[in-house]
Amino acid sequence: MKRLTKVVAVVSAAVLATLTVALGVGGASQKNVTLVLYSGQHVQTTDALVAGFEKAHPKVTVVVRSNDEDIFDAEIVAEGSHSPADLFFSENSPALEYLQQRGLLAKVDASTLARTPARFNSPQGDWVGVSARVSVLIYNPSLIKKSALPTNVLALANPRYEGKLAFAAGETDFQPIVTAVLQAYGKKAALKWLDGIKANSNGHVYPDNETIANEVNRGVVAFGVINQYYWYRMRAEIGQSNMRSLITYFAPHDPGYVLDVSGAGILKSSTHQAAAQEFLAFLVSRQGQEIISHSISFEYPVASGVTTAQPETPFQDLKPYPISIAQLGTGAAAIALLNEVQLL
Amino acid sequence: MTLAPTESPTSLRRDALESLSPPRRRRRPKVLLGLSLVVVAALALPLAFLLIEASGAGTSNVWHLIWRTLTATLLWNTVRLTVVVTVLCAIIGTLTAYCVERTDLPGRRVWAVLVVIPFAIPDFVVSFGWNSLFTWVAGFRGAVIVMTLAVYPLVYLPVAASLRGADPGQEEIARSLGATRVSTFFRVTLAQARRAILGGCLLVALVILAEYGAFEILGYQTFTTEIFSEFTVGFNTASACALSLVLVIFSIVVMMGESSLRGTGRVSRGGPGVQRVLTRQSLGRAKWPVVLAFSLLVLAALGVPVGSSIYWIFEGGAHDLVGESLLAAALHTAGYSAAAAALSTVMALPVALLVIRYPSRWHRLLTRTTFLVLAMPGLVVALALVYFSEQHADSFAYQTAPMLVVAYALMFFPLALVGVRASVARAPVALEEVAGSLGVKRLGVLLRVTLPLIAPGLGAAFCLVFLSCVTELTATLILIPNGVQTLATQFWAYQQNLSYGQAAPFALLIIAIAALPAYFLERFFDRRGVRSHDQPRPNVRVLSRSVTT
Numbered sequence: 001m002k003r004l005t006k007v008v009a010v011v012s013a014a015v016l017a018t019l020t021v022a023l024g025v026g027g028a029s030q031k032n033v034t035l036v037l038y039s040g041q042h043v044q045t046t047d048a049l050v051a052g053f054e055k056a057h058p059k060v061t062v063v064v065r066s067n068d069e070d071i072f073d074a075e076i077v078a079e080g081s082h083s084p085a086d087l088f089f090s091e092n093s094p095a096l097e098y099l100q101q102r103g104l105l106a107k108v109d110a111s112t113l114a115r116t117p118a119r120f121n122s123p124q125g126d127w128v129g130v131s132a133r134v135s136v137l138i139y140n141p142s143l144i145k146k147s148a149l150p151t152n153v154l155a156l157a158n159p160r161y162e163g164k165l166a167f168a169a170g171e172t173d174f175q176p177i178v179t180a181v182l183q184a185y186g187k188k189a190a191l192k193w194l195d196g197i198k199a200n201s202n203g204h205v206y207p208d209n210e211t212i213a214n215e216v217n218r219g220v221v222a223f224g225v226i227n228q229y230y231w232y233r234m235r236a237e238i239g240q241s242n243m244r245s246l247i248t249y250f251a252p253h254d255p256g257y258v259l260d261v262s263g264a265g266i267l268k269s270s271t272h273q274a275a276a277q278e279f280l281a282f283l284v285s286r287q288g289q290e291i292i293s294h295s296i297s298f299e300y301p302v303a304s305g306v307t308t309a310q311p312e313t314p315f316q317d318l319k320p321y322p323i324s325i326a327q328l329g330t331g332a333a334a335i336a337l338l339n340e341v342q343l344l
Numbered sequence: 345m346t347l348a349p350t351e352s353p354t355s356l357r358r359d360a361l362e363s364l365s366p367p368r369r370r371r372r373p374k375v376l377l378g379l380s381l382v383v384v385a386a387l388a389l390p391l392a393f394l395l396i397e398a399s400g401a402g403t404s405n406v407w408h409l410i411w412r413t414l415t416a417t418l419l420w421n422t423v424r425l426t427v428v429v430t431v432l433c434a435i436i437g438t439l440t441a442y443c444v445e446r447t448d449l450p451g452r453r454v455w456a457v458l459v460v461i462p463f464a465i466p467d468f469v470v471s472f473g474w475n476s477l478f479t480w481v482a483g484f485r486g487a488v489i490v491m492t493l494a495v496y497p498l499v500y501l502p503v504a505a506s507l508r509g510a511d512p513g514q515e516e517i518a519r520s521l522g523a524t525r526v527s528t529f530f531r532v533t534l535a536q537a538r539r540a541i542l543g544g545c546l547l548v549a550l551v552i553l554a555e556y557g558a559f560e561i562l563g564y565q566t567f568t569t570e571i572f573s574e575f576t577v578g579f580n581t582a583s584a585c586a587l588s589l590v591l592v593i594f595s596i597v598v599m600m601g602e603s604s605l606r607g608t609g610r611v612s613r614g615g616p617g618v619q620r621v622l623t624r625q626s627l628g629r630a631k632w633p634v635v636l637a638f639s640l641l642v643l644a645a646l647g648v649p650v651g652s653s654i655y656w657i658f659e660g661g662a663h664d665l666v667g668e669s670l671l672a673a674a675l676h677t678a679g680y681s682a683a684a685a686a687l688s689t690v691m692a693l694p695v696a697l698l699v700i701r702y703p704s705r706w707h708r709l710l711t712r713t714t715f716l717v718l719a720m721p722g723l724v725v726a727l728a729l730v731y732f733s734e735q736h737a738d739s740f741a742y743q744t745a746p747m748l749v750v751a752y753a754l755m756f757f758p759l760a761l762v763g764v765r766a767s768v769a770r771a772p773v774a775l776e777e778v779a780g781s782l783g784v785k786r787l788g789v790l791l792r793v794t795l796p797l798i799a800p801g802l803g804a805a806f807c808l809v810f811l812s813c814v815t816e817l818t819a820t821l822i823l824i825p826n827g828v829q830t831l832a833t834q835f836w837a838y839q840q841n842l843s844y845g846q847a848a849p850f851a852l853l854i855i856a857i858a859a860l861p862a863y864f865l866e867r868f869f870d871r872r873g874v875r876s877h878d879q880p881r882p883n884v885r886v887l888s889r890s891v892t893t
Contacts, residue, residue: 036826042840043837043838043840063826063827064827065821065824065826066821066833066837066840067821067822070575071575071723071818071821071822074575074581074727075727075730075822077581078581078727078730078731078734079730079734079742080734082734082738082742084742084743084826169573170560170572170573203482203483203563204563205563205565206563207560207563210840237843237844237845342417
């Protein structure tokens with residue numbers, strides 16, 4: 001039985017050793033300040049911004065954790081005053097508004113807020129707008145003609161699109177459209193509209209915009225609503241020769257034509273407020289915005305007067321529905337509607 | 345041993361029970377009970393978290409939510425999927441285990457490894473692979489195909505282990521007494537493996553209840569996808585926790601079902617515990633059709649996801665994404681998973697010993713509660729640990745490797761328990777008692793008699809947990825130390841960015857890492873086993889050593 005004891009000893013030693021290695025590799029290198037950034041933004045955008053910031057501020061290290069922004073919301077609330085996070089960077093404003101409502105965000109420096117047009121910032125000054133995206137229709141021209149596509153968002157519920165519409169109810173990008181429809185046409189019309197969408201998208205309910213873009217491009221379904229940058233990213237990934245889909249916009253100022261703002265804020269519980277403020281200032285600085293403008297995430301920079309360098313519709317030519325950040329809120333009303341028609 | 349062809353396997357086992365088992369009432373050691381209670385308490389943490397959070401949602405809210413969500417559609421979706429996949433897994437898992445363990449299937453040692461690996465392929469890789477090849481793999485049909493192929497090893501592994509340990513003599517006697525091959529299979533072989541099959545089915549059902557990633561890709565709504573929507577879109581932890589409680593109720597129903605089928609017979613071997621060479625059943629003319637069936641199974645379960653990963657390596661575009669290196673991510677994955685698998689197995693040992701060696705209603709109930717954790721989404725377990733660490737321990741160990749390891753060990757504890765429990769049940773208690781009567785102390789008996797007897801089960805437990813940890817994502821994203829990536833998180837990061845080309849090598853490496861324990865498990869069994877007369881007889885050696893001490 002000595003052999004068994006030996007085996008047990010060897011196994012436990014191996015486990016301990018691997019664990020030590022794992023811990024050792026994981027330790028952050030020693031610098032003056034280490035900021036922890038919870039990021040719901042796309043990794044390449046975040047990485048590029050963090051690299052740029054660390055270059056400009058050699059004494060500050062930024063450690064990035066990536067996850068879905070809504071899960072970060074739940075996590076930050078559970079962590080409470082002990083949250084290891086200093087900063088939160090989200091793809092959509094509702095995730096930030098949710099933390100702001102719970103009083104978990106610190107005020108952003110006025111000079112930083114001033115870099116971004118006020119309509120893209122937190123109404124309370126608790127977070128700053130960094131970039132933006134816009135909703136579009138993606139369609140497969142071999143399955144549906146452009147002229148047959150809806151120009152008004154309510155037409156998505158028209159029975160003639162039955163079996164043709166792809167839809168991602170769980171995608172955070174869709175809620176702002178629901179909020180806009182709710183504001184433009186009222187609750188009764190919005191519910192009826194969602195019921196129609198539910199019927200039309202039967203069999204083509206997907207988890208996210210990436211899947212919608214992919215399925216429309218493959219010809220599985222005729223069209224769907226996504227944010228513009230998914231189409232450009234897909235093109236960058238699979239190459240122009242594999243593109244079977246196109247994008248187009250709703251009619252100018254239609255409630256389906258909505259701008260989504262990505263932003264960042266500082267946790268009140270952070271013990272590195274000054275360094276965190278520097279990070280936010282960098283995000284909206286000319287330098288930070290240039291990184292976004294050249295990034296293959298295809299988001300629109302919104303601050304310091306920088307415009308996108310990517311070949312897409314110029315930001316100033318967009319004609320989105322006029323809805324404010326405050327009106328978009330946390331999206332709670334939209335979620336309640338989606339719940340009511342059992343799309344969620 | 346009495347055996348007549350007319351006797352049912354149950355009465356056969358009951359006979360074995362009476363002739364073999366000494367009086368059951370032995371005093372349970374306090375240490376064993378204490379350790380088990382600690383383990384059970386740790387496993388109750390997520391449930392406590394659910395109750396605390398759900399009570400914050402307000403009763404009327406919770407009822408409204410549950411009744412709204414408990415629509416006929418969701419119930420029907422969840423129930424029919426669970427039933428169909430569980431039955432399919434039981435059939436595939438049992439048949440493959442039988443062919444590998446009891447027949448002269450050509451290349452059986454290779455098949456034994458290949459049929460286990462699919463369990464370690466992340467469900468999102470499987471779904472993605474199938475869905476990108478065949479558009480009709482979606483909805484209910486897709487969910488059945490993908491889940492069956494991903495989880496049938498949960499039945500295969502315990503059944504294979506149980507067939508290896510079971511006495512082939514019983515089958516031979518049945519044959520010699522005139523039973524046909526088919527009737528022997530159903531009346532003796534299946535009876536020997538019944539507990540293992542049921543245990544495997546229980547795991548399959550619970551895993552399906554908690555499954556999320558695959559259904560998300562396949563567009564199939566179950567109760568769990570609903571919970572995630574509540575978390576991720578609704579920003580509503582309280583409601584999500586309330587809904588999770590319904591999942592807990594589902595799992596209790598499933599467990600009661602399994603329990604009523606399980607019976608109370610004992611399945612320990614009649615002989616002196618010595619493995620004897622077994623004559624493999626000749627497949628005869630069925631040989632090549634069976635090989636073809638195995639090939640198709642492996643092609644579907646392993647070939648499709650591997651193939652689509654390789655496809656993406658060549659087809660995916662280049663990106664400016666820089667992630668953790670494959671090697672570093674693989675080391676982290678292996679380290680965390682091995683530590684968690686070891687911890688889980690060690691935790692399962694006292695619980696299994698308690699419930700098998702000192703059976704009582706209360707001990708069984710205690711054991712059963714530990715299974716609930718398997719049907720809880722990883723997100724819930726992770727948030728529970730965050731909550732308790734924040735509320736009661738000043739965020740001690742939060743986002744450190746030990747806490748991640750503990751989370752894994754808790755999440756997959758039932759898998760470990762199944763492996764350990766099955767082999768403890770088969771290890772004849774008489775051997776332990778003989779050692780005891782010869783003056784060996786309790787700890788000595790444990791180390792020198794019990795552990796060697798149940799070592800295959802410990803190995804199986806370790807591997808099951810290891811394979812599950814390698815692919816875990818939702819809890820990992822919350823609890824992983826800062827700046828560290830595992831293969832699964834790095835795959836996720838690339839996949840989220842549509843960088844399939846860069847994601848694919850990580851998926852392949854996950855599969856490769858998973859192949860290792862599957863391979864060692866197979867070798868381990870083989871060495872212990874059944875191959876030749878020249879091998880020392882482990883159990884006899886155990887006893888003779890005990891006697892000489």
